[in-house]
Amino acid sequence: MIEAIGLTKRYGAKTAVHNLSFQVRPGHVTGFLGPNGSGKSTTMRMILGLDRPTSGHVSVGGHPFRALPNAPRQVGALLDAKAVHGGRSARNHLLSLAQLSGIPATRVDEVLGVVGLQDVARKRSKGFSLGMGQRLGIAAALLGDPRVLLFDEPVNGLDPEGILWVRNLMKQLANEGRTVFVSSHLMSEMAVTADHLIVIGRGQLLADMSVKDFISANSADFARARTPDGDPGQREKLAAVLTEAGGQVLTEPGGALRITELTLPRISDLAYDAGVRLWELSPHQASLEEAYMRMTQSAVDYRSTADELAGFEPPHAGYGAGSQGYVTPVVPEVPQQGWYAPPPPGQNPYAAAAPRAAQGAPGAPAQAPAPPPAHAPAPATAPAPATGPTKSDTDEDAR
Numbered sequence: 001m002i003e004a005i006g007l008t009k010r011y012g013a014k015t016a017v018h019n020l021s022f023q024v025r026p027g028h029v030t031g032f033l034g035p036n037g038s039g040k041s042t043t044m045r046m047i048l049g050l051d052r053p054t055s056g057h058v059s060v061g062g063h064p065f066r067a068l069p070n071a072p073r074q075v076g077a078l079l080d081a082k083a084v085h086g087g088r089s090a091r092n093h094l095l096s097l098a099q100l101s102g103i104p105a106t107r108v109d110e111v112l113g114v115v116g117l118q119d120v121a122r123k124r125s126k127g128f129s130l131g132m133g134q135r136l137g138i139a140a141a142l143l144g145d146p147r148v149l150l151f152d153e154p155v156n157g158l159d160p161e162g163i164l165w166v167r168n169l170m171k172q173l174a175n176e177g178r179t180v181f182v183s184s185h186l187m188s189e190m191a192v193t194a195d196h197l198i199v200i201g202r203g204q205l206l207a208d209m210s211v212k213d214f215i216s217a218n219s220a221d222f223a224r225a226r227t228p229d230g231d232p233g234q235r236e237k238l239a240a241v242l243t244e245a246g247g248q249v250l251t252e253p254g255g256a257l258r259i260t261e262l263t264l265p266r267i268s269d270l271a272y273d274a275g276v277r278l279w280e281l282s283p284h285q286a287s288l289e290e291a292y293m294r295m296t297q298s299a300v301d302y303r304s305t306a307d308e309l310a311g312f313e314p315p316h317a318g319y320g321a322g323s324q325g326y327v328t329p330v331v332p333e334v335p336q337q338g339w340y341a342p343p344p345p346g347q348n349p350y351a352a353a354a355p356r357a358a359q360g361a362p363g364a365p366a367q368a369p370a371p372p373p374a375h376a377p378a379p380a381t382a383p384a385p386a387t388g389p390t391k392s393d394t395d396e397d398a399r
């Protein structure tokens with residue numbers, strides 16, 4: 001098990017990790033998620049004793065990494081697949097690591113087979129593709145047959161077959177009772193690989209829960225209804241009926257209605273009673289990616305100026321019961337970066353916040369909600385990430 005308690009790391013004025021406490025348990029694949037620069041690699045380096053915490057501590061199997069007897073046989077890690085001597089063959093690279101830890105050469109050939117590099121074992125690694133380098137890094141992590149494994153972006157550069165292989169490998173390692181801690185930005189992959197998630201933003205814990213709970217806590221499902229094309233009157237009629245019945249209705253750019261707060265059978269009945277034909281009535285279940293975007297969008301440091309992140313516009317005043325002929329609010333297509341579903345009526349946590357559009361996002365709807373607040377309780381002595389130095393400031397500090 002990996003246990004972090006109050007883990008904090010500062011680089012000069014930059015707080016990379018702040019007061020992070022979590023446990024990574026054996027027998028599960030635990031995903032480690034967070035936007036760029038949120039502190040994942042720094043946390044992993046502290047777990048592996050490569051960086052010293054400014055305060056707090058982290059242990060593996062009850063000991064700080066540096067106090068572990070024969071650590072390479074207890075903990076294996078892939079942090080940077082490029083950190084190899086390119087002039088050495090894959091086999092010689094692994095052999096040198098094995099010799100340092102008293103691991104027999106037979107194990108080198110074994111792991112080369114596990115990662116599928118047996119045919120190129122005697123080739124210099126500088127000629128390796130990104131995916132082959134990842135496989136070599138994974139082989140190095142497996143060398144000591146460790147009980148605890150850390151992988152920083154293990155599927156980086158792998159082709160679909162390689163990604164599937166890593167997925168199955170992670171699951172198999174966890175099924176063998178090992179502790180598997182893996183960071184990734186590939187949400188679709190995490191959704192099918194991880195059992196548990198630790199999510200951080202700006203160095204602070206945002207969530208520590210199962211994938212299932214994370215999705216249900218951070219997303220809202222909705223129904224999509226489409227009336228016959230070329231007959232906007234039907235759509236307007238349906239929108240009014242659904243709103244009158246307590247639904248929240250938004251219009252997608254393609255003309256479909258996105259509805260929350262009403263079940264599919266209820267929408268169907270209301271449409272039938274109103275004499276509106278439906279060409280589509282379908283459920284939309286939130287994905288891990290949507291849930292993740294919704295939770296972390298306020299903790300993203302680096303964002304393109306072209307990314308307007310307009311979000312949703314809540315129903316405006318003219319969209320009330322019985323009103324006809326209004327302009328329906330338009331929402332982005334799904335999936336879209338920055339998308340998140342509307343909260344139920346009366347539970348809008350952004351209602352009091354300054355609307356994003358009012359802050360000058362060009363082209364944003366007038367009432368677009370501000371980004372959601374971080375879900376973790378704000379520590380009393382939290383750093384001020386929003387006003388803190390940017391990555392480049394910190395680089396300057398570090399020089």
Ligand SMILES: Nc1ncnc2c1ncn2[C@@H]1O[C@H](COP(=O)(O)OP(=O)(O)OP(=O)(O)O)[C@@H](O)[C@H]1O
Nearest residue numbers: 011016035036037038039040041042043391394398
């Ligand atoms: N050695 C260092 N000196 C100064 N600042 C650093 C150092 N290492 C990391 N940082 C800063 O700490 C913050 C966290 O970086 P870290 O690499 O841990 O994030 P990350 O979540 O792994 O990011 P990514 O997903 O992009 O790999 C960043 O702002 C980074 O610039």
